[in-house]
Amino acid sequence: MNKRLVVMIQCAPLGNTRFSEGLRLAMGLVACTDELAVSVILKGDGVYGALAKTERGEVSRYLATMAEWDVEPLVEAESLAERGLGRVDLASGFKAVSRSRVLELLTAARFVINF
Amino acid sequence: MAHIGILVTMAPCQFENWETAVDIADVALEKGHKVSFFLYDDGVLNPLRRQSSPPAPYSGALSAPYPGALRASAGIPCERFASLLSRGVAVLICGTGAKMRGLEARDFIDGVKIGGLPDFALLLTEIDRLVCL
Numbered sequence: 001m002n003k004r005l006v007v008m009i010q011c012a013p014l015g016n017t018r019f020s021e022g023l024r025l026a027m028g029l030v031a032c033t034d035e036l037a038v039s040v041i042l043k044g045d046g047v048y049g050a051l052a053k054t055e056r057g058e059v060s061r062y063l064a065t066m067a068e069w070d071v072e073p074l075v076e077a078e079s080l081a082e083r084g085l086g087r088v089d090l091a092s093g094f095k096a097v098s099r100s101r102v103l104e105l106l107t108a109a110r111f112v113i114n115f
Numbered sequence: 116m117a118h119i120g121i122l123v124t125m126a127p128c129q130f131e132n133w134e135t136a137v138d139i140a141d142v143a144l145e146k147g148h149k150v151s152f153f154l155y156d157d158g159v160l161n162p163l164r165r166q167s168s169p170p171a172p173y174s175g176a177l178s179a180p181y182p183g184a185l186r187a188s189a190g191i192p193c194e195r196f197a198s199l200l201s202r203g204v205a206v207l208i209c210g211t212g213a214k215m216r217g218l219e220a221r222d223f224i225d226g227v228k229i230g231g232l233p234d235f236a237l238l239l240t241e242i243d244r245l246v247c248l
Contacts, residue, residue: 017156017157018156021124021155024211024232025155025232028232028233029232029236029239031232032232033233033236033237035236111239112247113122113247114247
């Protein structure tokens with residue numbers, strides 16, 4: 001059975017709960033079961049949550065838990081570029097990937113949950 | 116027969132997502148499929164026991180008489196969810212999300228279960244398709 005699940009977050013980390021609740025859900029699924037292989041993709045305004053200068057507050061705890069389970073959130077490089085940002089702006093623990101790689105992950109996933 | 120999971124993360128009074136979700140569930144049941152809900156984030160606000168009127172009309176709905184027209188919502192969310200429950204649909208609520216909003220079990224209609232992400236993780240291993248609203 002395909003166990004791949006993608007949580008894709010396209011909302012900025014400030015001003016609403018979509019970013020933090022998306023990561024909370026991803027963290028919960030990572031920690032709750034080994035029946036699923038969870039990937040987190042930050043796309044669109046979601047990339048702002050991966051910047052080194054962004055204050056992540058409680059979300060840092062979710063990211064730390066995912067790191068313990070070797071889940072490294074992916075950041076779409078094109079979304080960064082469209083916002084005048086690049087790999088150099090990312091905090092440690094985030095990995096930039098191309099839009100074509102994001103497409104590959106989405107098409108290979110059994111489930112995609114969008115925030 | 117397929118098992119369809121529906122994740123609802125949006126509140127009922129501002130967005131039409133809940134109505135799309137229960138409409139899909141209705142049709143799926145008619146076709147003999149099994150349906151399970153997980154209500155997360157503001158989605159936990161959908162099956163509140165004390166709802167007494169439908170949400171304000173939604174604008175620009177595809178099924179409105181013309182683009183931009185107002186269309187009344189199809190019922191009261193808690194009543195639609197109660198109907199689904201009576202037909203065997205499972206409705207699971209994120210307990211953390213409920214607690215964040217000051218909600219307890221008694222605030223929800225009969226039949227919903229308060230659970231958590233471990234329950235959703237289990238559900239994901241059982242369903243054939245997932246619809247996210």
